[in-house]
Each structure stands twice: as C-alpha cells, then as structure tokens.
Amino acid sequence: MTTEELLKKAEEAIKLLKESKLSNYVISKQTHISQSTLGNYKNGKTKPTPANTEILLQFFSSENVLAIENEAIPLNQNYIINVPLVNQYAQAGYLCGFQDAAYIATLPTIPFIIDHEAKGNYVAFEVRGDSMNDGTEESYLEGDRLLCREIAPYLWGESKLHIRKWDFVIVHEEGILVKRIIDHNVENHTITIHSLNDMYPDRVIDLAEVRQIFNVIELQRPRRR
Template sequence: MLSGNLKNIRKRLGFTQAQLAEKLNIKRSLIGAYEEGRAEPKLSTLVSMARLFGISLDSLITQDHSQPLPNAIPQPEKSTDGKLRVLAITVDKEQNENIELVPQRASAGYLNGYADPEFIEDLPKFRLPMLAGTGTYRAFEISGDSMLPLVSGTVIVGRFVEDWSHIKDGTPCILVSKREGVVFKRLYNKVHSSALMMLHSDNPVYPPYELPVTDILEIWEAKAYISNSFPMADLSLSKLSSIVLDLQHEVMKLKKAI
C-alpha cells in the first residue's frame, strides 16, 4: 500500500524521484527502494512525506491512492515569503485542474482554509478552457467599489503567483493576507522596499496603503473577470483628447511614410 501510494502521489504532484528525494533530504535511490517495496521509510521520513503531500500519516499508509478522484490534491508551491507550502487544488475525472470559486460569504473562512484540501474541495468549481494548462487558477467574488468600474459581486479569476517579486508594478491581483483578508488591488512591490507591498485602488476615493510582505498568504494575478454588469465606456474629455492625439500621431506617421 505505502509503496504504491508514494509512487502515485509523487507522479500526481509532478515530482521526479530525484526532486522528491531532494525535498525530503534523502538519497534518490531510497525513493526507488520505497516505491518498489524493497525498503521501508523511517518514521521521521514518513512524517516528512505526509507533510509535503498535505495528507495525514494514516492516509499515506492505510488508504489507497491508486485511483485519483475529483478531490483536493495538494500541490507543493512556494509562498510569497519563499517558504515551501502546500497549495490545495481540485481536479475533475480527467485530472484537469478546476477553478475553485471563493464567494464573498466564504472569504473570511478562506483565511483559515486556503491550505486545507477539505475546505477547497467544498468550494464551487468550474473550468475555463481558454486558461487550461497555463497555471493554477482560483476565482474570488469581490465586494465594495474600490476597483470601479468592476462592481461588487464581480468574480475575478486569478492565476497563482509563486514569487511576488516578479509581479509587474500596477498589476491587478487578488491578495490574501492576515491583516486585510481577501482584497482586489493593483500591486506595486518596488516603491519602498522589498519588505513592503503598496496596494492601489482604481477608485481614486480610496488612498493607496502599504502592507508588509510577511502578512501575505497568497497572491493571484487577475487574468479574467465574470460580471453581469458591463462597464460604461470612458468618454470623458481627457479620454477623447487622448484618442484624438493618438489619431493625429498615426496620421503624421502615415504622411512621413508616403
């Protein structure tokens, strides 16, 4: 049972034997021996495996993991502070990743359950073919008017960000933090120092504010949104002036090319 579970879970998580051995700080040959049933891991190694896989020690040893079901599967990722943690996801019967939806009413519970496979499994799920195979996604129903024209109730679909320092300034993201909970803001991480993140709202009524990166639990880069409210076109004088200037610039380029 253990040898088969170890092999099946390792492959499901996308680890080679060498990668798993490195994470467990043991020799690669030991992983092969464990998977072939030629050796038994020490208790300390079993505990490390269970923690890495995001399952209980009892489940690793006694439950059959040879038939993956559409349940939550832990995915090892690095958190924004660079520490290895388990990112819980769900998959369908064909082992395609779902997009889990975090409704407004579940936002508070998400702070405690974001790494809990059972909590993630209970969330509503859907798939967007256009995003398939390009990362791990989660959807969040936002509240408030700080990111107008996107109104309260809009669902933001975000892709998980492993390293927040690579985010381009001004990128709209869902940010999950100990202090702020789940918020949708534009992030700036190069304004003051590597220890702080600057959060900006699109609604100018709300001033920007700083957040220590040590408070950050997850960052999901916004890639799509779902809403039953269509944003109004921006036909302000400044916007029209910008359009006219762009047209004039293009006309000048055409004249020079003739």
C-alpha cells in the same frame, strides 16, 4: 434558507438543466456531477442536493455557458477549467482554510474558458465592495468573478512583480483585497496597493502579512437587470 426556498432553487436548476443544449457529458465534465445523477434530475427520479443545486445554478449563470451553447467561439475542452469559487460569503473561511485541501474541496466550482493550457493554481474570487470601481471600463463591480492564478511566494519574495501587466488579488491576514500594485520594494518586503476609487487611499503592506498573491487573468460579469 427555508425548505420552500431550497425546493424552489432546486426546481430552477432542473429547469435550466432540461432547457440546456449541452449534453450530460459536457455538463458532467464541467460540474463534476455524474451523468447518471444529471439524468435522474432530468427524469424527475431525484432532486438536486443543496450543494449540487448551487453548482448547477452557478454553472448555468455563467456567460461561458452561453458561449458554449451558442458555439460563439471554437471550443477545445482541454482549455475549459473548473476552479474553486471563493464568493463574498466564503472569504473569511478561505483566510483560514486556503492551505487545507479538504476545505478547498467544499467550495463550489465555476467554469472558465481560457486560450492556453492551464498550469498552476487557479482560484476564482468574487469581488466585494466598490474600492475598484471608478466608473470606467477598467472597474471591477461587486459580484464580478475573477479568474486568478497564484504567484508562488518565492517569486514575489525575491523579485519584482509585473505590476504594469496585471491587477492582483491579495490574500492578506485582514481580508481578501482586489487591488493594483503601484510599487514593490523587494528590499523592504513591501508592496503599495492602489484602489481605482479615489475614496480609498493608497496603502503600504508588509509582505510578511500576505498569505497569497494572484494575478487577475479574466473577469466574468454576471448579467444584471
């Protein structure tokens, strides 16, 4: 990205920051950018770093921010969580770094509002491709962001997954897959994954090839023109 493009994105982030109804305190809590730094951005003393620019742009593009600003729902800040976002371009890196806390700390974060206290390991994944798009309301579109909660390996190694309740994100050695699971054979340590798009056939996966499995908890869809 050129210097001119970075500068343009930084100016957009500052504009959104100035126009927001949210206080520096609330924005700081959600983005982990200090209140004093946000104040400097607003006052023109400093410009956002490329990393903070991306964090702010992603934060203000969130539909959750609109809900907060418009007070569309009762808000308990204890139930706003910021989770690392694995976007489409970070998926290859995540396969290598998912167990590395230092790597996870480099990922941008994205806020979600949930209706219960968050317990467990939450990660947001950006949908890639069209395998889960069949044109119905159940579809996941490319670019959708999915809030996901990890299922501990010992649970899917020893007992059946609740396959009728959830869709899943599967961190497989070949890539990150958003799928339905239509069968879980505990004895053979396999799962059968299913795509909503019928152009993609069902596939049996050996759980020995799986690094993580997540329940899809919530979908966040960026506004599209």
